[in-house]
Amino acid sequence: MQYMLIFTEPTEVFARREDPAEAPAYWGAWTSYMGAIAQAGIMVNGDGLHPPHTATTVRVRNGKRDVQDGPYADVKEQLGGYVVIEVAGLDAALDWAAKSPSAHYGSVEVRPVLPPPAR
């Protein structure tokens, strides 16, 4: 089964990306985590994302486009990246989620990926 691991990080952790003292450790942890996923041969795809202040949110209501600065919801933890993996079941997906850096300072939501519709 395929699962998307959705990594969310608190604001202060996003700040670490830019901090010269902390950035190497921050990126190092992600690089080795993604490397481990690739090595295990379970990677489907995945990306890191720019921080939430770069987000723009679009809604179309009654044919009118509403564009707003910022992410869809202003909450303490924000989406920082995602990866889709192919594993046997939920337990394996949860194990991989628990190994991620953001599990330790933010959170990881695990969702099964819908299979493509049968034709």
Place this chain on the structure above:
Amino acid sequence: MSKGDARTAAETAARSSYGRLLSLIVRSPRDIAAAEDALADAFAEALRVWPERGVPDNPEAWLLTAARRAAGHARRHLGVREAAAPALEQVYDAMQSRTTPEFPDERLKLMFVCAHPAIDETIRTPLMLQTILGLDAARIARAFLVEAPAMSQRLVRAKAKIRDAGVAFEVPEASVLEERLEDVLAAIYAAYTLGLDDVPGEAAAGEPLTQEAVFLARLVVLLLPQAPEAKGLLALMLASEARAAARRGPGGEYVPLKEQDVRLWNGALIAEAEACLRAAAAFGRPGRFQTEAAIQSLHNQSVMLGEVPAPALLQLYDVLVRQSPAIGAAVARAVAYGEHRGAEKGLARLDEIAAARVESYQPYWAARFHLLQAAGQLNEAALAQAKAISLTQDPALIAFLTERLNRAS
């Protein structure tokens, strides 16, 4: 065997076979709802027919044949039932090709699914009661004091999550087995304590869940003989079950342990609880349920012998609060300290518990009432009493709490 006993035996056999078959059928589509639907008519027929005509020689084969027949003509819930049809046929074929008509018992795996950490804690017990024992949602809803449609909906949602999120039907590997088993045991114990709160004789509440919980614990002990905590849980519940007849007076009023008529206790159950606890202790792997069982055992002995080995009891409670995060354990410890080391010591133990955790926990307020009263702080005791009464629906317990204050004032 009386007619009532025959009925009970037939129902137990039907529930046992139902759970065994369901856990076999459910594996491949991972679809509990579909498997339940495939067995529903056959199970209803078994519950109707077996008490009258007796339990068939091979109950699983009987159920399976009835389920295939029902699948043949009934076209109700077509889509759902269809999802389990291949699994039903597969189990049937396996049965035909076997020389001995023995079915493997996969119920343990199903229990681990129901109590999986990805499943909301409050729905684990209802799920287990429904899938392993075939209790219907209305019956479960009564025990949990919620409306039947609400319980149904929560069960449906939980089963959809199990199916769609890919929760595995397997016994967890050794490295996490103990931790995961704790969740299974906690769900069973929740059914038991819920059953204890049931008011006997109140038709609306249904029969207490205590018997069902004991059945589930026996099942885990049977299927996981190397798990001392499962034996500990069974010992704990049996030691408490042994006192069932003495727990309520002739008018249904609540009788505290020390005032119970020991002659009403069930000696066979006490002996079984003791044997079970000894077997658990032999593994040398202590745990919360073994400690709780040891405390129950000590309570039973104290009442029978008329003397309480206080140091041993308090030591067990100290161990228990280190093993178990449950508020119940902390409150019970405070009561024990109050009884054997003075009310002030008991109140001090109660004050150690975080206020937010006890706000709506009835036993805490009952214990506080009791200890404040013993300490002579009657005004504060009355406040705690009012709070304790407001948190229970059991008229016998309310009467008990009310009478205690009147007696003191």
